């Protein structure tokens with residue numbers, strides 16, 4: 001059985017004090033070791049170190065929200081995969097739609113970033129998903145296929161299971177309107193079929209695919225029941241101890 005993975009994308013929220021309070025609260029609530037499940041928090045770069053110190057000794061893992069693919073050099077404002085590893089990260093979100101929209105992220109840059117993450121032993125959480133207009137024009141599966149194929153260009157079969165994919169329909173992000181379990185399941189299943197064609201049935205069966213977009217305590221239960229949904233990438237609801245721990249609890253319960 002595939003494990004459950006619940007990741008919180010804190011986006012550009014939380015100063016040092018707020019970050020420490022939030023993650024301490026999560027640590028207190030998630031004190032039991034997790035069975036066949038993983039919880040990740042992805043704070044802004046500025047508080048990675050502090051969050052890392054708080055989660056030490058717990059089952060919560062650390063992730064970042066972006067990286068730059070070069071090892072080091074004159075790239076003002078950028079942070080490398082090696083630096084993230086050094087700061088205690090195990091995961092990194094790559095290709096979030098906000099980065100595609102506001103910061104010119106393309107399939108090519110996403111692909112380079114995934115390779116840099118893998119070289120540094122970081123698990124990339126690769127985001128794919130269509131806009132509202134694309135969905136209305138019946139282009140959802142085509143867009144997702146383009147994102148998946150573009151992201152995974154040249155990724156060897158020996159590395160592919162080190163990657164996590166997150167299906168995040170852009171129209172569901174921060175809107176309060178989540179994809180229905182049926183809509184999400186259709187795309188997740190399609191992604192599995194793509195992986196089967198590109199790699200193998202084993203990869204298709206084992207790769208983790210998360211859903212993201214207005215995940216809340218009251219909708220996670222139905223989403224996680226779907227066969228091809230292995231967890232969630234949570235934005236707004238990951239910023240509060242209560243809502244994030246409820247999402248984690250409900251996802252884990254689906255395992256039993």
Ligand code: 13P
Nearest residue numbers: 009173174213214235236
């Ligand atoms: P919301 O959960 O706030 O809709 O954000 C989802 C997201 O973008 C996670 O990466």
